[in-house]
Amino acid sequence: MLDQTMQPAGTEASTQPASIDAAEEARLTSSLKPLAKGAFTEAHARHLLWRTGFGGSAEQVALLAEWGLEKSVDHILDFEKVPGEPVQADDFDKDIMRPPTADEREMYRMAQRSRDEDKLAQIREARQRREQTDRVQVGAMQRWWLKRMIETPRPLEEKMTLFWHGLFATNYRTIENSYHMFLQNQLFRKHAVGSYADLLKGIIRDPAMLAYLDNNDSKKGKPNENLAREIMELFSLGVGNYTERDIKEGARALTGYTFEDDGFVFQARNHDNGVKTILGRTGPMNGEGFVDAILAQPACSRYIARRLYHHFVGDVPPDERGGDADLEPAQRSVLRLMASQLTTSNYELKPVLRRLFMSAHFYEPRFRLQRIKSPTELIVGAIRSLNTPPRDLSILNDATDLMGQRLFFPPSVKGWEGGRSWINTSTYFVRQNVLAFLISGKKPQGYDATADTQPFDAMAVIGSEASSPATAVARVLDVTLGQRPETAIGALREYLKSNGDRIDQSTVQGMLLLVTAMPEYQLC
Amino acid sequence: MTDANRPDPFSRREFLSSGLLLASAAASIPAFLNRSALAMHAQAAGLSSVPGVPEDHVLVVVQLGGGNDGLNTVVPFGDPLYHKARPGIGIKENEALRLSGVEGIGLHPQMGAMKDLYDDGMLGIVQGVGYPNPNRSHFKSMDIWHTADTSATGDGWLGRYFDAECCGYGKGESGTAPSPASSSPPGIAIGRAAPLSMQGRAIKPVSFESAELFKWSAAEMHKTLRSGYEDLNRRGADANAKGDRNSDFLLRTALDAQISSDAIRKAVAQRPLVSYPASELARQLSMVALMIRAGLRTRVFYVTHGSFDTHSGQGGAQGRHGQLLNQFAAAMKAFYADLRQQRNDGRVMTLAFSEFGRRVGQNASGGTDHGTAAPVFLAGPMVRRGVIGDHPSLKDLDDGDLKYRIDFRSVYAGILGGWLKADAGKILEGSFDALPVLGKATRDVGR
Structure with a gap:
């Protein structure tokens, strides 16, 4: 457990975001002014459904249009009021990749000492079998998640969980522990539209992330800088908003943050509790202190605002390399206002998302029908909007892989690039053919030739x-x-x-x- | 490139007949055709347009999946330790196919076709290829070979090659392709999914199990669907459109996909010039030969063969492992005979590798468990022929496993720099001594 007496120093110091004066505030506020009463048509409802979820049927579109803007946004955003299928801790087997027991370790030591090649080979084989079983389980998790996206009455919950998976990208391939990926998925779910600050604090205690970015054996005197670097570069501030020294000092703050089996562990003996200076704060900071220093940076709310805008509205680069001068004035104002809103709300996400989804800006025709669907949006969206049978989750899951979005296997710590990178001549046919499969039952290439016969009421x-x-x-x-x-x-x-x-x-x-x-x- | 049977796929004639005629029949204007023609030209140049880079060198990668038993493939029959370690499955001295120029080393008796390539000066055998701290998981070790990185992370080494050639990105750098893939994709993998090794940041490979399936699957469902589909997917982008919107990008890619599909399906609809043995690997290589013959500008083709995961009952001179090697050798020989008939043999180098070899000692089930270093094959009339490097010692082992002698990335560096004329240092990020992979052809070859 973390030593509670060790409060981060300098919490009050320096870098509070520059406040915006009243005139500026008024100007910015107008950039996200609400959509006019009565202007919310079926086209708007459709846009809202696609961007905050996976589209909807003609009936759903009509219903939202009838409800009007406010009720629709409330329904989508306050999804915890909608009964859903809870995720259970025992949905998956947590013991496949459990650490070896004391007995097993002893057996291995003995075999090594006596150079018992057969025994060692046996142990190796057993390990390989467990790895194989674990890969089967991660496949089951992919199908489980796809199924949730297809069936959920709370599409924004899934969409935000996927958003965080892409932002805090962790690849199963590297950590080879499906249950840790499952735990991480629950972390994203829990904070889907909650507090980004809580999520960032959660991620430095998340076994999958600690393993993925090598923090699990980062020790005093030999800190591993991987997590400290990526936290600032990709998870919170963006390039250019921190120094190499901040990385080194941040890595010291994260020493001793590791896990045992499925739980976070703080190893006080491996933690460096000396004085550090990170992002202008000085004190004996621990991981939480490091995160607090990050959250106090204006760049942090700007970065998250931009990632959210990129995800829901599109049309801007996902990070602000070179500032926001290249943006057109309206977008610049919107991003500044979103950042300011995030700061005011202590990184609570709902207020800023509500404001965005209610705004006239969000529905401007230039943003509509301009976003390239991600592979999951394509598949799940087709099923949900056309009411086709899901047919075969394995085939659909294979298709997400062929289209470049294998769940739990983002290509790098940068997540999925998205946009045009989804599309090339190869994925273009996969996209067409998986839709043909959903509509007709005819299986895509590489599967047995019998068509799926579940009826689809076209x-x-x-x-x-x-x-x-x-x-x-x-x-x-x-x-x-x-x-x-x-x-x-x-x-x-x-x-x-x-x-x-x-x-x-x-x-x-x-x-x-x-x-x-x-x-x-x-x-x- | 003297082959009259290999028309330039981007000549005006071919260009028009391959689909844009349909597009021009739609409401589009001459301006569109004109612009697309230019765009096509630029794309056709694609990866071949870098000054000084040979326009026509092709690399074919054969992945021997599952961990090929290197010791029973390139057999150190002259070493008593070999026979001692493999009392049941070892290849006897009088069974091994002796290789000229080396003592005590021979090929598995089922690899007669490969020995023919060797004798013909078309085969290089690199011995003892591996990497430090070998990983014995299929999954991990394959990723290590694919990423050319012992942490098994990052983009594929061939993908990075594509990126570097098209857009100048080094390892870990990102960017987007200036245009969608051309009608000759830079990399084609035969199989359901393209391997990690071909995945770049900007450039993505094309993959299909059979080219007939590299198209819209609903086309055959009803004859009335086809013309609508063609109209909708061969529009191309309007040259007068302002800016470059996602919708324009999609229209361009849709058209490219159709042209690509036409070119590839047309290529493999031909009959091979020689007869191939009946095996899955032979089928894949015959498709590759047809695509090369049709003049696709694709630089890298990827095929797979296996599984070589012979934990039990792998056999010796006869048996399961021998059968896999027989298929491998026979397919390779037919492939080069085909390429020679086409007069393309001098343009094509083949690399065959496996994610690891197997342990020196056989196990209790008449098989072998996951091991480490193993031989890599290089084929083609332009390769450095013969046996390259010494066989790993059977005495100086690492916990019962062979110690590697040549880092696989040195082989990659040799291929990238020597054959593909690319900047291997930038692509592999790390200074691996490039293994010289090129030799002097012993006879006149087609190139």
Whole structure:
């Protein structure tokens, strides 16, 4: 346990964020002024559903439009009021990669001493079998998470959990302990729209992160700088807002922060409790003191504001290399206001998110239908908005991997780059074909040739009253693209015509196949 | 590059017939065609446009997955310790295929086809390749080979090569590709998923098990779907569009994907020039040969063979391991015969590796457990032929395992610098002595 008497020094000192004067505040406030009453249409509702979750069916879009802006945002943001499926600690086996018992360690020592090659080989094989079992479990966790995203009545909870997974990116491949990844997922879930400050304090006690960034054997005199560096570079401040010295001193503050089995452990004997100077504060700081020093930096709220904006609105680089001068004035004001809001609320996320989702800025046409869907957004969004059967979670999970977003395996500590990096000629076909699988049941390449036979009611997508080709095409486009481009109308009308203008299960399914294969379907 | 059968895929003729005609038939204007033609030209140049870089060198990687038993592949039959360690599964002195130029070393008796390549001056065998503190997990060790990093993290070494060539990124640096992949993707992996080694920051490889599947899967569902699909995916971006929006980027990529798919499927629809043995590896290599023959500008192809994880009953001169080696050797020989017929053999170097070798002593189940250093094969008429480096000592072992003599990254450095003419130091980040991998061809070769 942490020594409670060891309070971080200098909490009151220096670097409080510069306050914004009243005139500036007023100017900034206007940049996030709420959307006008009554302006919230189905197009707005659709945008809100996609950006805060994984889209919605025509009925859900209509319902939100009927509720209006405030009720819709409250429902999405205050998701703890919506009953959900709780995550249970025993959803997965915690013992697969448990540390060896004293007996097992003794057996190994004996075998080594007596050069018992057979015994050593046996132990090695047993270890390999456990690693194999653990990889099977992480596969089950991937499917478990996908299923949650597909079924959840609280889409923002999953979306923010995924956001934090991308921000505090930890790769199973490196730590080889699925249960630690599961614990980390619960940490992200717990603070999904809670307090970023609590989350940052949680992450320095998270076994998966401590192992991933090598803090688990960081000791006084030999501090490992990996975690201290990445905390500031990628998790809180961004490049240029700290010095190499801050990293060295921060690493000292984190010495002795490790874990045993599945729990955080503070090893006082390995902790360096000498005086450090980090980000302008001086004192015998520990890990929490280091995090407090970070949180007091104006750069921290700016960084988190920008990451949130990048995630929900898009169109700005995810970090502020070179300041915000390259942004257009409106976005600059919005980001400053979001940062100031985060500081005021002590990094509580709900106030800033509520303000953003209620703002006219969030719904500006230039941001709508411009974001490239991530692989999970693509798959989960198609199932949720078209009501297709999920068909086969293993195939869907494989597809997320082929499209570049393997859950629990972000490519590096920087997380997923997102945006255009999702798309290339190879992933483009995977995207089209996984959608064809959801709609038709025809399996993508590499699986047995029998189609999945779960029924999909394609007619429900267009509703009962859509009897003419023109209305059917319009309904299909509204649900799938949220717009009606001329090229798409032309292609779908042509397709219907070649099928005698029949509107039935088969032709609606055909239209859905065509539309989901369009470049425009990749956007939300 | 004298092959008349290998038309430039980006000639105007090919370019028009390969799909843009469809796009131009849509509402697009001449300006679009014009712009796309220029863009296509730039992309066609792609990885080959770096001054001084040979335009046409190809690397084929054969991954022998599961941990190939190196000691029973390149056999130190002259060493009594070998026979002592492998009383049941060892290759006897009179069974091994002797290699000219070395004493006491021979190939597994099932590798006759490989010995033919050797005798023909087309094979280099690098002995005792590994890395410090070997990891015996398949998963980890394979990642180490793929990332060329003993921490098994970061992008793939071939991906970094692509990034460095296209966009000048070094290891750990990031950026985005200036344009979507061209119709000749820089890297093609035959298999469901592309290997980690080919994943770069900016450049991503294309992968497919069979080229027929590198396309929209719904196309065959109903004949009336096809034309709509073509119209929607071959539009290309409007040249007059302002700025560069994501929607324009997607339109461009969609068109590229169609052209790429056309080129690859057209290539592999041809019949190979020689007959290949019936094995999965042979099928994969025959596809690679067809793509090379069709003139794809792809620089790296990746195929896989295995599993070599022979913990029990691996056999000696006969048996399961021998069968895998037989398939490997026969496929390689057919591949080079095909390339020779095409007059492309001099353009293609092949690297075959496994994530680790196996322990020196056989185990109680007539198999071998995970080990360390093992031989790596280099094939092609331009390689440094013969047996390279000494066989690891069977006496001076590390806990029953061979000690490596050549770091695998030296082999990579040799290939990157010598064959692909890339900046190996930047790509591998670390000064590994480049192993010379090139030799002088013994006869006239096609290149």
